[in-house]
Amino acid sequence: MSDGAAVRACGLTKRFGGLTALDGLELSVERGEVFGYLGPNGAGKTTTIRLLLGFLFPSSGRSEVLDGPGSDPAIRARIGYLPADLKVPPGYTTNDLIGFYGRLRGGHDPEWVGDLLDRFDLDPGRRIGELSTGNRRKVGVVAAVAHRPELLILDEPTSGLDPLLQHQFQLLVRELAADGATVFLSSHVLPEVELLARRVAILRQGRLMTISTIDDLRRQARQRLDLHLSRAPDAPEEFRRLPGVVEATVAGRTLRLVVDGSVAEVVRAAARLGVERIVTHEADLDEVFLRYYQEERS
Template sequence: MSAHAAIVTTALTKHFGAVHALEDLNLEVSRGEILGYLGPNGAGKTTTIRLLLDFLRPTSGTARVLGGSGADPEVRRRIGYLPAELRIDPRYTASDLLDFYGRLRGGHDRRWVSELLERFDLDPRRRVGELSTGNRRKVGIVAATAHRPELLLLDEPSSGLDPLLQHEFQALVRELAADGATVLLSSHVLPEVELLAHRVAILREGRLVTIAGVEELRRQARQRIDLHLEQRPRPAAFAEITEVVEAQVMTGNGPTGPGAVLRLVIDGSAAAVFNAAAPLGVVRVVSHEADLDEVFLRYYHPDRDIPAAESTTSGEARS
């Protein structure tokens, strides 16, 4: 186990009777890393977090957090946790909740808490039962980060937040990670994961499908390019190229007269495409941003195989 690891699981497995919620999870998350933890509903994401916190006991395998066990109060006080479903006594105010957690953890920086309340536009005197879903979510975010945790476990954290507060939440996560905190971010908001995560781990049916850097995943995405051509091409000629998924011709203008724009979706190398396009006079090439949503969804698909080579156990946080 790496001395720099905040989370290490070894063959971590959890069965609920005949339901295999998590199977042989081998995962290592470095200190200071933001790991996006993705998968469809029922993939095992929440089960993993509950095992890390010792809310559940594994059927087999082990989980270590911050060098110890999530059952240890001294380890638990260094962890911030935001569950997907935040259940708070509706009679509590945000101030009541923060004071309660503060006493459990041995106190927190009141100036930092005041800053968080201001950033998320929260009135600490209002009772939780009077708050909207989004405002209750904000209470949870503040409570999870009030003690500047070393490890932050987030389960659908920005659900219910408006776009401005999603931006504020993302800024907060980046700040905590820059100060050395480790973040496990379980989310269905794929653009948010893409913006924040150093690496992404994808679960399907309780098994780890892949774990890779965001840029590595981006290289797996299908390329979408527009070729501005002097001569009008035959789409069928490009559709026959193995790497071409889609070919569409649009009207355009070349420097010497009417031309065309060939819009292509390519899965793999574009070399054959450029070779075929060269005789038509390539004037300009426009490349569109890779669509990571498509990559993620391809991994989610139940018909996709799970090659062992796609699963790795460790990685360094990016700068």
């Protein structure tokens, strides 16, 4: 099945009794990319990860990571994994946890680990049971990347992190990707994925709805325009009747429009009013993702 992809799933399906948690997933993640895996809670994201890593057996279909089964200890040693709910014995210190994973993975670079501890402001000697939720999350991030993995699998990685530490996490992901690592980023937080990933898969109720680049998704988003005119339009109704116009409002000499599709007809209609300036707003990807989350695949 291998084609050199870092992650590959072919017809991957998992059923729990009468519940289909994942339904025929077809997926290929290129080496060296940051890939976003999006969906609301309960969509099947964590189930996918557990199947990829061999924690669960599929009901049907197959998957590979780094050209082999995720259950293979030699392959697992090349993977960094941060689960959504990291369970660590409370008596462990951060040093204990990093050392434990280091022994499983064949060691790590102490200088790199020291840099990570400084970045995330962690005391390696404190017991994990004494740490806040956010600090335990930071420990998980450091433990996942301490061995500079070829593949980093992250499940809701910034849950519990404050904005400053989220920024540090984003810098770390970009650094690892620039060094050639593949990052599989599972999240329901759109802005986080939008900042880091080039391609995303959108999952809904266990089914893959689409795989697309962020740029392609932006092109699907409704366009929001402010047309600054030399004179005020008599009424916005004439613009609401134009093809693709979802919303049209007037504020003084500014015509505010939401357009689904081409804006050519709108610009032509506004030309007679004297368009002095056109201001476009960043595409709202929330709207596109909600469309995929809420609608059945046709």
